[in-house]
Amino acid sequence: MIEVKNVSFTYPNGVEALQRVSLTIRNGEFVAIMGQNGAGKTTLIKHFNGLLKPTSGEVLVDGVNTRKVSVATLARNVGFVFQNPDHQLFCETVEDEVAFALRNFGFKERTIKKRVAWAINLLDLTEYRKTSPFMLSGGERKRVALASVLAWNPKVVILDEPTIGQDHKQKERLRQFIVQLIAQRKTVIIVTHDVEFVAECNPHVVLMAQGNIVAEGDAKQMLTNPDLVTQASIVSPQITQIFLGLANLGLPTDLIDIHEAREALLNFLEVTS
Amino acid sequence: MSVFDGLRFRRVSSPIHRLDPRAKFFYVVVMFVIAVIFNELLPLIVLFLVQMPFVFVAGVQREWIRSLRGALFLAVMIFAFNFVFGYLSPGGIPGIEPPVDTLSEYLALLERSLTMALRFAVLVESFSVFFLTTSPDHLGLALEQSHVPYEFCFAFTTAVRFVPVLAEEAQTIMDAQKARGLELERGNFIKRVRNYIPILIPLIVSAIRRSLELAEAMESRAWGTTKKRTNLYVLKMRRADYALAFVSVLMLIFAVYVWRFISIPSLIAFLR
Numbered sequence: 001m002i003e004v005k006n007v008s009f010t011y012p013n014g015v016e017a018l019q020r021v022s023l024t025i026r027n028g029e030f031v032a033i034m035g036q037n038g039a040g041k042t043t044l045i046k047h048f049n050g051l052l053k054p055t056s057g058e059v060l061v062d063g064v065n066t067r068k069v070s071v072a073t074l075a076r077n078v079g080f081v082f083q084n085p086d087h088q089l090f091c092e093t094v095e096d097e098v099a100f101a102l103r104n105f106g107f108k109e110r111t112i113k114k115r116v117a118w119a120i121n122l123l124d125l126t127e128y129r130k131t132s133p134f135m136l137s138g139g140e141r142k143r144v145a146l147a148s149v150l151a152w153n154p155k156v157v158i159l160d161e162p163t164i165g166q167d168h169k170q171k172e173r174l175r176q177f178i179v180q181l182i183a184q185r186k187t188v189i190i191v192t193h194d195v196e197f198v199a200e201c202n203p204h205v206v207l208m209a210q211g212n213i214v215a216e217g218d219a220k221q222m223l224t225n226p227d228l229v230t231q232a233s234i235v236s237p238q239i240t241q242i243f244l245g246l247a248n249l250g251l252p253t254d255l256i257d258i259h260e261a262r263e264a265l266l267n268f269l270e271v272t273s
Numbered sequence: 274m275s276v277f278d279g280l281r282f283r284r285v286s287s288p289i290h291r292l293d294p295r296a297k298f299f300y301v302v303v304m305f306v307i308a309v310i311f312n313e314l315l316p317l318i319v320l321f322l323v324q325m326p327f328v329f330v331a332g333v334q335r336e337w338i339r340s341l342r343g344a345l346f347l348a349v350m351i352f353a354f355n356f357v358f359g360y361l362s363p364g365g366i367p368g369i370e371p372p373v374d375t376l377s378e379y380l381a382l383l384e385r386s387l388t389m390a391l392r393f394a395v396l397v398e399s400f401s402v403f404f405l406t407t408s409p410d411h412l413g414l415a416l417e418q419s420h421v422p423y424e425f426c427f428a429f430t431t432a433v434r435f436v437p438v439l440a441e442e443a444q445t446i447m448d449a450q451k452a453r454g455l456e457l458e459r460g461n462f463i464k465r466v467r468n469y470i471p472i473l474i475p476l477i478v479s480a481i482r483r484s485l486e487l488a489e490a491m492e493s494r495a496w497g498t499t500k501k502r503t504n505l506y507v508l509k510m511r512r513a514d515y516a517l518a519f520v521s522v523l524m525l526i527f528a529v530y531v532w533r534f535i536s537i538p539s540l541i542a543f544l545r
Contacts, residue, residue, distance in 0.1 A: 051451060070456065072456050075451070075452050075453065075454050080449075084445075086478065086482070087442070088475060104456070152454075
């Protein structure tokens with residue numbers, strides 16, 4: 001469980017990125033943190049593995065105050081996949097890259113071999129095992145970065161902007177992958193601007209603006225509320241926008257899912273004909 | 274990164290900031306030459322103090338102190354190396370008849386090592402004042418008006434301008450690797466140096482990628498189409514600039530005179 005209690009954070013250059021933020025993320029929960037650029041999303045998630053320590057207030061990860069332990073200790077349980085894979089790839093082969101963290105955490109060589117093979121297979125990278133990560137495409141590099149974090153099997157997985165630069169097929173794969181992680185009782189936290197992706201995944205949504213949490217609740221509740229959406233400077237999913245526009249026909253306005261929307265339309269046609 | 278902080282320009286206005294970069298650069302070169310010709314502690318102390326008013330008039334004390342603090346480690350290394358190797362082969366150091374065994378010889382060695390460290394500090398001091406008070410744009414203009422080919426000027430100003438960007442990127446990379454369990458501060462000296470490999474490789478790769486992207490973006494915006502460029506702003510030497518250049522020349526003449534014709538006492542002898 002991650003507990004954020006009254007956390008404020010000010011960067012050394014004086015920018016106040018978080019103002020008395022409180023939030024609880026339970027084990028096995030799937031959370032999407034959304035909001036405009038500079039809302040404090042990335043600053044907030046960097047507190048979850050101790051990369052940033054609060055200026056005031058405290059962050060507890062499974063009851064441990066992040067101020068009291070090193071990033072490496074926290075990282076053992078909290079995996080963090082950065083937005084840009086190029087900020088972490090440096091090894092000669094994909095295999096070495098995936099093994100890097102395992103070596104840092106002091107796993108035995110035999111276990112490392114097994115875990116690396118498992119993670120590489122999981123992300124469909126087996127054919128690139130011996131390839132240099134720098135030779136891979138953007139999407140593949142992103143998968144290597146993800147594999148390198150999943151390899152040590154952290155309890156919490158944080159993904160910063162996982163859908164940026166991914167084609168539709170990759171996004172769908174990512175979605176299925178997240179579903180899989182949740183089925184394994186992992187906590188998954190994503191930071192994203194991609195409302196369509198969030199609408200498809202249906203997580204618990206936390207909306208942020210100007211260093212504050214504006215609102216939190218289930219995706220449907222958050223993404224179909226025009227006031228909240230405006231406050232967090234995002235737009236509703238296209239399905240919602242269509243149904244909001246058709247509200248005067250008596251159609252429901254709280255839809256984010258394509259299947260639900262089709263259902264609602266069919267019902268409506270049946271009633272009117 | 275503190276050494277870089279001491280070289281990073283901040284846009285403020287002061288008489289020093291308004292000076293022509295060419296005049297300032299001439300001053301820095303003069304300082305450099307004077308610092309290098311003297312091997313005695315006294316003139317270097319004078320040189321260090323002479324520059325202080327510049328720092329205060331420019332109002333960059335905080336950044337300047339930070340750059341000196343950043344340079345401290347290297348200065349200490351220079352001191353230590355000079356002391357150790359001066360002890361091992363003291364030939365040529367005034368006041369020492371090898372081997373080093375009397376107190377006055379130890380003091381002479383100490384003074385010599387301090388001099389070398391202080392010389393480094395003086396060089397950092399003057400370069401720091403120059404870069405802290407000169408915007409990259411002005412620097413580029415100054416180079417251009419000194420007939421340096423535009424391609425070189427551009428490369429130079431771009432490099433200067435990208436320093437803070439790279440520093441920020443280095444921080445992100447450090448965060449990303451720490452999140453994968455890398456502990457930079459762990460292990461002995463060799464291990465610690467090796468710990469920086471996962472930081473340096475992504476940083477270099479991304480800098481190269483960035484420069485290629487920049488080149489493509491610029492070429493798509495027709496960079497280098499016109500051979501003769503004109504500038505919106507043209508640098509002009511004013512009275513204050515000539516005054517600085519003149520003072521610099523006087524300082525140089527005076528320094529050369531002292532160096533050639535006056536024997537400078539060692540600080541210890543002076544104090545006695």
